[in-house]
Amino acid sequence: MTALTLIRHGETDWNRARRIQGSTDIPLNDTGREQARAAAAALQAGLGERPVAIVSSDLSRAYETAAIIGAELGLPGPRVYPGLRERSYGEAEGIDAAEFQERWGDWHTAEVPGAEPSSLLRRRALSALAHAVRDHRLATGPGEARLVVVTHGALIREVIRHASGGELPPVGERLANGSAHEVLFERDRLRLLSYAGAVA
Numbered sequence: 621m622t623a624l625t626l627i628r629h630g631e632t633d634w635n636r637a638r639r640i641q642g643s644t645d646i647p648l649n650d651t652g653r654e655q656a657r658a659a660a661a662a663l664q665a666g667l668g669e670r671p672v673a674i675v676s677s678d679l680s681r682a683y684e685t686a687a688i689i690g691a692e693l694g695l696p697g698p699r700v701y702p703g704l705r706e707r708s709y710g711e712a713e714g715i716d717a718a719e720f721q722e723r724w725g726d727w728h729t730a731e732v733p734g735a736e737p738s739s740l741l742r743r744r745a746l747s748a749l750a751h752a753v754r755d756h757r758l759a760t761g762p763g764e765a766r767l768v769v770v771t772h773g774a775l776i777r778e779v780i781r782h783a784s785g786g787e788l789p790p791v792g793e794r795l796a797n798g799s800a801h802e803v804l805f806e807r808d809r810l811r812l813l814s815y816a817g818a819v820a
């Protein structure tokens with residue numbers, strides 16, 4: 621079995637301004653880099669003796685977060701999986717929350733032209749995680765292992781929903797930048813171990 625720590629990337633200027641990023645490649649800001657270092661410090665105590673590797677989305681905000689965490693923990697540079705990138709939000713990318721509400725209504729029921737459906741995002745996320753776990757297990761062999769996965773808010777939400785049978789996260793909660801959530805990957809099944817909560 622493989623323990624997965626899912627970490628949302630650090631803050632960007634678009635996060636701070638509540639602008640929708642999606643697949644737009646926005647870099648970390650200085651707060652985001654501090655959040656990455658804080659995430660590494662929180663991970664340090666819990667890693668134990670299991671073989672550890674770090675992987676990330678190919679978008680720069682996730683990759684830089686993973687690179688900072690890896691450097692702090694003395695791990696090799698992150699392996700990149702494009703399947704871990706954020707949901708594409710189509711015409712909504714670049715606009716702020718107020719304009720989104722004005723154009724499409726409630727975030728959780730909106731149908732945005734060109735946006736990736738949540739069902740496809742979930743399938744993509746689970747496939748990418750399975751691929752990353754297989755690669756890690758080939759490198760580490762039998763026994764328990766740990767994989768740190770730095771990715772994006774919408775993707776993590778879908779994985780948590782899948783692993784919790786739809787109970788978490790509650791509607792309206794936003795996962796915090798730098799937050800970490802634990803799931804167990806065993807025989808192609810996911811089980812939620814911990815949920816860090818969210819910000820309003």
